[in-house]
Amino acid sequence: MAEAKPKIRVRFYRFQNRLKERAGGAGHKGTGEIPAEILAKAQAALEEMAEDYPDWVMRLIKELTEQHRRCVDTPERRRAFFEQIHAIAHDMKGQGGTFGYPLVSAFAESLYDFTHGRASLTDNHVEIIKAHVDGIRVVITQRISGDGGEAGQALLAGLQEAIRKYKSKA
Numbered sequence: 001m002a003e004a005k006p007k008i009r010v011r012f013y014r015f016q017n018r019l020k021e022r023a024g025g026a027g028h029k030g031t032g033e034i035p036a037e038i039l040a041k042a043q044a045a046l047e048e049m050a051e052d053y054p055d056w057v058m059r060l061i062k063e064l065t066e067q068h069r070r071c072v073d074t075p076e077r078r079r080a081f082f083e084q085i086h087a088i089a090h091d092m093k094g095q096g097g098t099f100g101y102p103l104v105s106a107f108a109e110s111l112y113d114f115t116h117g118r119a120s121l122t123d124n125h126v127e128i129i130k131a132h133v134d135g136i137r138v139v140i141t142q143r144i145s146g147d148g149g150e151a152g153q154a155l156l157a158g159l160q161e162a163i164r165k166y167k168s169k170a
Helices: 019-023 036-073 075-093 102-114 123-141 149-169
Strands: none
Touching: 036 075, 036 123, 075 102, 075 123, 102 123, 102 149, 123 149
C-alpha cells in the first residue's frame, strides 16, 4: 500500500511596496513625484559643481600624468600604475557627460577599457595612455563642451589613430 503524502500548505504574504511613496517625500504618502523645489535645489547644486568641474578634472589629469611618468621611469612596476590609471579613468568616465563634457567621458572610457587587467605593458601601450591623457587635457583646457563638433571629432579620430599606430608596432 502506498503511503499518502501529507498535503503541503503554502501561505503567500503580500507586503505593500512603499518605494514609490518614499521616493516622493521620505515616507509621506503621495504620488511618488519629487517636489519641484527639491528638483530646483538639486539642479542648482549640479550647476555649481559644473563650474568647478574643469578644475577638478585638471587635478585628475595631473594624477594621470604622474602615473604615466612612473610607467616610463619604472617599467617593472607598470602593472600597478596601469591599475591606478584604470581606477582614475573609471571615476572620470561617468562624470564628463553629467557636467557637459561628454568628450572627457569618451576619452576616459577608452582609457578605462585600454588599461583593463589584461592590457599589455609595452612602451607602445604607455604611449597610448599618454594620447588619452593629452586628449582629455585638450578638451578641458579648450573648454570643449558637448560633442565638440568638428574639433571634438578630430580629437577622437586622433586618439583612434594613435591607438592603431602604437598597436601595430607591438
